[in-house]
Amino acid sequence: MTDTTHCVRCGGTVAPDGWCWDCGAQQPAFRAHVEITVAGVAAGVSDRGSRRGVNADAMALATTGAWTVAAVADGVSMAPRAERAARVAAEAGVTALAALLRAGTLPETALADAARRAHHAVTALAESPDTAPACTFVAGAVGPEGIWSTGVGDSRAYWLPDEGPGMALTEDDTGEHEALSAWLGAGADEPSPYVRSHRPRGPGRLLLCTDGLWRCLPGAGDLRAAPARRPRASDSGDELLDDARFLVRRALDAGGHDDITALLVRHGGAA
Helix, strand or coil, X not given: CCCCCECCCCCXXXXXXXXXXXXXXXXXXXCCEEEEEECCCEEEEEECCCCCCCCCEEEEEEEECCEEEEXXXXXXXXXXXXXXXXXXXXXXXXXXXXXXXXXXXCHHHHHHHHHHHHHHHHHCCCCCCCCCCEEEEEEEEEECCEEEEEEECCCEEXXXXXXXXCEECCCCCECHHHCECCCEECCCCCCCCCEEEECCCCCEEEEEECHHHHCCCCCHHHHHHHHHHCCHHHCCCCHHHHHHHHHHHHHHHCCCCCCEEEEEEEECCCC
């Protein structure tokens, strides 16, 4: 994980959201490349890409009992402090989701409630109703009985089986010219997210990602096939982390025009 602790402009202290406490400067290298992992269970990689000054994507991951829960968020570039919105949404969403599942809440209810709590957390960042940060959001829960996912905006969830065709689990909230019709934060209505469940017949991975990845690999087949092509000699010993790195690298090699995040959660045994 890459972090900056001293301001590149004045040498002051950098706050957790990547802005200097002393002079207010945004730190260009803050969270430029982030990796998270639960070995053998889940792994995520996020990169600011080749053309962004700050990584406005965020991801969070947790395990509770038999559940693995994850969230990915993508800050809306036209909104203020988009990177802060994404971090707050991902962390609030995963925290709420883990707590609800631990309490025995049905996963469908837990995911919908987690999305709403993430929305409230982002909205609370606003100095006024029209100046709130904003982000898209996708979350998933993986347990022994299957996988559940939900999304708001155009961050996506996919099921990528070890054998057979993959499929998209979420639908984009977009209108004409791919403009967002739903998001978390500034000017957004209370989300009413659709939750989809899937009970796989065999092992595979749940992929949560931002549009920086799926615009380069737009289909479930492309996303499923890409890691199979990676050089095995460079393996770190964590297959999920290596595959997430490779997916992000594919997007970077395609130009890296946007922030890129890929988070993989395994369901079932290894292939």
